[in-house]
Amino acid sequence: IRRHFRKDRFSIAIHLPCQAMAFSIFALCYGIGSIIGPMIGGLLAEPSKAYPATFPKGSFFDRHPFALPCMVIAGLCIFAFAFAFRYLHEERQSPPLRVPS
Secondary structure, eight states, rough: OOHHHOGGGGGTSSSHHHHHHHHHHHHHHHHHHHHHHHHHHHSSSHHHHOOOOOOTTTTHHHHSSSHHHHHHHHHHHHHHHHHHHHHOOOOOOOOOOOOOO
């Protein structure tokens, strides 16, 4: 199982012995994200009211109180994309291109 996780997390769904565990892990991650996501958003929303020493009145975050959670989540998405682009490799071989004669 560890060997499949290092290659690609989605490839374990193809192997029948690991399929049940793969789908349970996906459901677990969805549930954790449903709990943690709103909690992070709530902690970072309206930062000028919650953390006035760090985010003073009249600043960008005072005028746009929900920009900080959006920026943090956008950064997390960019990090996840870069991580997936770097470490997840395509396992399927594409067919060779045929040159029209």
